[in-house]
Amino acid sequence: MTDLGVDLRELSPQVLGVLVRRGADFAAAEDAVQEALIEALRHWPERPPDNPRAWLIKVAGRKLVDAQRSARARERRELRVHQEPEPGPTEQADDTLLLLSRCCHPALTPASAIALTLRAVGGLTTAQIAEAFLVPEATMAQRITRAKRTVSGERFDRPGEVGAVLRVLYLVFNEGFTGTVDLAEEAIRLTRQLAAATDDPEVDGLLALMLLHHARRRARRTSAGTLVPLAEQDRSRWDTAMIAEGVRVLQAALARDALGEYQAQAAIAALHDDAASAEETDWPQILEWYDELLRLVPGPVVALNRAVAVGEVDGPLVALRQVEGLPEDLPRRDAVAAWLHERAGDHEEAIRLYRRAAERATNVAERDHLTRKAALLYRAWQVDTPETR
Template sequence: MTEDESDLGALLRDLTPQVLGVLVRRGADFAAAEDAVQEALIEALRHWPEDRPDHPRAWLVKVAGRKLLDAQRSAYARERRELRVHLEPEPGPSEQADDTLLLLSRCCHPALTPASAIALTLRAVGGLTTAQIAEAFLVPEATMAQRITRAKRTVGGQRFDRPGEVGAVLRVLYLIFNEGFTGTVDLAEEAIRLTRQLAAATDDPEVDGLLALMLLHHARRRARRTPSGAVVPLAEQDRSLWDTALVAEGVRVLQDALARDALGEYQAQAAIAALHDDAASAEETDWPQILEWYDELLRLAPSPVVALNRAVAVGEVDGPLAGLRQVEGLPADLPRRDAVAAWLHERAGDRAEAARRYALAAERATNAAELEHLTRQAARLRHAGDAGPG
């Protein structure tokens, strides 16, 4: 692929959700609008290499609108019904923001399951192929195609004359980010790209908070695994591998969000991540300040998961026994509860109980890397116990 072809592909990928958002805002059926946009993209690939328009987005809106009208006329020739898509001038900044959020709102509609919302977002907004999405989630392409089709059908009958609640969109974007790298697509980077688009189109500090959180976590990606794929805990990571440019950007985005004085849960999480990234070593981590942010996060978004993470901070600030008292009050089936308890028991000097808890956590592991890590921790402690003192 030449450099010009690569630039053209990147431009079309950025413009696709914007054009789709325009058609949806003007009343188009979601599936029909997506088909029309795809046809317009084919036309662009035919004509733009030799004659790129001065206003590519407006060109695509116009061509997609015509394709949509042609399809509507063909389908409803007897009834003489036409979809009202007015090919007005290029939308202004506020309309573009509405279009972006409107399209994401539709893909993240509460009527969809999280899995369906993720798939539809990656397909309609991210521009990924069905095959790429299927590979990322380790399912057959036919299965993913059915999931996306059902999702389109579900939202097709919903009224969308204004953007939905941004919190639902942010939850789906964060779910995509946490899928990480699978298959040929790095979903973490894809989530960051989509969140950047949303941040550029809106003025919500929580959108910036999520973007900052993603950047600060993604900055550590090279240090999270050994060359063989084994998990490396945060305290043991080689911090020279962290991406300092991403850390700096994440901190800047977070500071801008916090300055707007509308604190939300993603900003609080990003503040915790920033404190970890700011420490030159695990021993230099500012745990008292992290604990303060966890207290704030627990106020903003109370949940057993937040309380469990706070227990780790309590263990660092007030000692492992204090942390264990926090863990004891949490649900027994809470994911990672046994792993956190094991870590605290080891810090308290009870290696036998720590080994038992690591083994329990391994039984509940949700992926191979986590299973291998927890099993290795249990074996390490058992071996140390067998060796005896010294």
Template sequence: MDEALLRSLTPQVLGVLVRRGADFAAAEDAVQDALVEALRAWPADPPRDPKGWLVTVAWRKFLDAARADAARRRREDRVEEEPPPGPVPATDDTLQLYFRCAHPSLTPSSAVALTLRAVGGLTTRQIAQAYLVPEATMAQRISRAKRTVSGVRFDRPGDVATVLRVLYLVFNEGYSGQVDLAAEAIRLTRQLAAAIDHPEVAGLLALMLLHHARRASRTASDGSLVPLAAQDRSRWDTTAIAEGIGILQVALSRDRLGEFQAQAAVAALHADARSAEETDWVQIVEWYDELVRLTDSPVVRLNRAVAVGEADGARAGLAALAGLDDTLPRHTAVAAYLHERAGDPATAARLYAEAARQAPNLAERDHLTRQAARLNARR
């Protein structure tokens, strides 16, 4: 069974049902039922036209459900009866589905889950495993999301920024569970980049590729985190780096700078350096200045403080950090790093220990704890 083929056909089949008049939530349920049927039937009897087979079965599932429910029976009057057999039009509704799933009325977590289900073709169980939550919890989240968007019309203008934000959230979910969400986000973003000509879409794809290229070097054999400066750069994926930089260069040449392009430019400067010592921190600070202008994000300002500390010295970094809210995530860890670079190991050790207590995950907590222990051992 080719699961990649099923995932690629899912948004196309869903789009066909919605164009025929099916409500989004009911259509998504019918498509999922058809996918289950395909998993059962295809190994023994693979269809010559997989998309046509899925459309036919999903449409029948939808009509069966409509007839079985009084509320849906009223909707049945508005939809066509089963169309005659024949080829399915090649219209691709993937882009509309991105916009539908990333509707602003949804919470970010619900939008991510719905995108993975409706566009990514993942099952509820797979999404739940990726999020490390019970399947029932994820099913409720997806059901609420579908109810929220069920009345949204397809002809409403889409919000590219919302779609990109959802895809970025998917990417940042990481690599836990049966499904590699980072790789899944790259796959979905490639689809979006093929469907829409927008420099920020290209910028996000470049950013993902450049970050993902360093994946193999981010953890040691024992699972511990490896900071960027200590990573084995020979393990970086040079093919992904070259592709990401190429995509970014084309996007930047259009002179419509956005935050994902600027973030990708920072990642490209890291990827382009042959060693940590050769990193062009001055140019990285300049890109962070652009990001501050574009977003005015406190998190961007926090990352800029680190870059300033590398470009102009730890004291300058601490000065840039001084004006930021100390409750920001990872603020204490950044302060610890800059104090260590400034020659104050006692303060750095105390801050590393405090940052470890605030860490959002076990791997980061262990890393920060080891940093505190390393400095304390020297005293």
């Protein structure tokens, strides 16, 4: 938001989407939009336009044509900004999805797709994105430049697969908070935009999933930064308004009878959020949703998460038999197996697996949590079984 009373960060991706839809090269279009924004900051305080979005489209179009002429591009496309009518709601919706589709093109690596999405659609600076991913700004700038170069060679005249966009947005959400920008909140903001621009229940499913998970954010860590497992969280710190919104969005999506993986995941999250305590969690219904999820997206990750629910419903020994059939190198497999062995009373094996899971942890918070679990269980085991050592 500027002191002009206009949210330029909100308008920037809209204008970029219009230029891209009209056939402009992605990198050149973004440069033109940036120049138009500079012109806006220069002229608007004295003469604010009646329609800021139309003004930016017009000026960015001129900048783009000027750049094309000066470079004598052989395949210049005249945008004819003056002759074209202002896009209507349908075109604006297409522009939003088109821009996200380009940023999430399958030719890009997940890291590049995330960076380009945050830069072009989220309106974040390269420095902000670099800080969020804990890399030097120059490294992030190179990554974004390479991503622009990759997608500039791809033809885009209509939006691509929504699923690819949702996967990238969920990756952004899972990055969480690592700098001055809360990427989880940024992902929710972008998903809200996509939900408003499309008519897809899976988009609403992802939005609901994000809201239901993000509602627990204040309870996930102690004041010292220690990770707090879901079962041990202080549920009075959960955001009940956000949970209520997530449930409303989910119910509307499910009512359309077009179940997808994000709706199923959101249903599981809603059941967790609905429980006043860990003991009141409706595990049988959660297991049913995991069965649906496994049908929709069969794979070892879903099977591992389902095993946790099996452990709660049918007991740890039944769940362990399912975990044993999963790949040895599957992330979190050792941690889940350790928890199940602990529930089954085999503390020695649980300690061994907690320690191995800690060694394989991909972040410090998870490693420290698993290390503490192993240490606490070891001390309790020493007290309970001194004669076996």
